[in-house]
Amino acid sequence: MATKITAAMVKQLREMTDSPMMECKKALVEADGDIDKAIDVLRKMGVAKAVKRAGRDTNEGTVAAYISEDGSKAALLELSCETDFVGTNPKFTGFANTLAGVVANNNPADLEALKALPLNGNTVADELTEQIHVFGENMKILRFVARSTESGSFGSYIHNGGKIGVIVEFSFTKPETAQNDEFKTFAHDVALHVAAINPISARREDVPQETIDHEMSIYKAQAAESGKPEAIQERIASGRLEKFFKESVLTEQEFVKNPDVTVGQLASQVSKSVGDTIEIVRFDRFEFGQ
Numbered sequence: 503m504a505t506k507i508t509a510a511m512v513k514q515l516r517e518m519t520d521s522p523m524m525e526c527k528k529a530l531v532e533a534d535g536d537i538d539k540a541i542d543v544l545r546k547m548g549v550a551k552a553v554k555r556a557g558r559d560t561n562e563g564t565v566a567a568y569i570s571e572d573g574s575k576a577a578l579l580e581l582s583c584e585t586d587f588v589g590t591n592p593k594f595t596g597f598a599n600t601l602a603g604v605v606a607n608n609n610p611a612d613l614e615a616l617k618a619l620p621l622n623g624n625t626v627a628d629e630l631t632e633q634i635h636v637f638g639e640n641m642k643i644l645r646f647v648a649r650s651t652e653s654g655s656f657g658s659y660i661h662n663g664g665k666i667g668v669i670v671e672f673s674f675t676k677p678e679t680a681q682n683d684e685f686k687t688f689a690h691d692v693a694l695h696v697a698a699i700n701p702i703s704a705r706r707e708d709v710p711q712e713t714i715d716h717e718m719s720i721y722k723a724q725a726a727e728s729g730k731p732e733a734i735q736e737r738i739a740s741g742r743l744e745k746f747f748k749e750s751v752l753t754e755q756e757f758v759k760n761p762d763v764t765v766g767q768l769a770s771q772v773s774k775s776v777g778d779t780i781e782i783v784r785f786d787r788f789e790f791g792q
Contacts, residue, residue, distance in 0.1 A: 505535030564664030657689025
């Protein structure tokens with residue numbers, strides 16, 4: 503009488519070999535439930551290779567961005583692989599986008615929590631292993647971030663085929679603003695600006711105090727070299743710190759598509775046009791490999 507192949511047996515073999523679920527089941531049937539024989543079956547079938555692949559370098563890949571339809575949730579995710587050929591494959595980037603959606607909708611605490619989440623009737627970990635087999639390359643989820651808002655929406659931008667990804671959070675008072683075409687264009691353009699210019703924070707008040715102190719110490723040392731009175735040195739240092747803010751803070755930077763206005767001024771213009779008060783809250787920027 504044939505041994506009954508249980509889900510637990512399939513799971514055990516899959517964990518031991520990193521082989522596809524259906525192949526594990528077939529191997530167990532052929533081996534009449536004997537795990538060791540099933541491993542040999544898989545080896546002969548040439549599918550028990552993910553363990554070896556897992557040790558290979560993953561220096562290529564993509565950054566994916568996801569925003570929910572209502573604009574209330576967003577995520578960035580970095581997924582790596584071995585070659586640029588796979589990294590630019592639409593199925594690979596599509597899988598990265600799917601994972602970003604899982605992140606946005608579940609906000610997992612860490613990588614292990616993400617891998618345990620359900621996806622396509624399996625877990626994220628199972629699906630990742632499946633993709634390793636499909637593409638024949640090692641893959642890794644390197645990092646991710648999930649954001650949500652109850653009084654605003656998000657904009658996103660992917661640059662250079664997934665080498666840079668950005669999500670920007672905006673706040674406003676009218677829910678319908680999230681679906682306003684002018685706002686959507688503005689949100690996209692701000693995300694594009696962040697990708698291109700790489701500011702250190704969205705607003706001046708968000709710049710870490712240690713960063714301010716560090717910059718100010720440099721400017722004071724530079725001013726002291728002038729030999730001018732201390733009061734003038736202080737003004738020189740303060741002026742240079744002000745310049746630092748204007749060059750480094752998103753809302754104070756010259757807008758990359760129109761240097762005649764700052765990003766903050768552009769936000770005010772769009773707010774007036776759509777009849778709402780739109781503010782930039784924060785942004786996340788992933789650059790692949792950093």
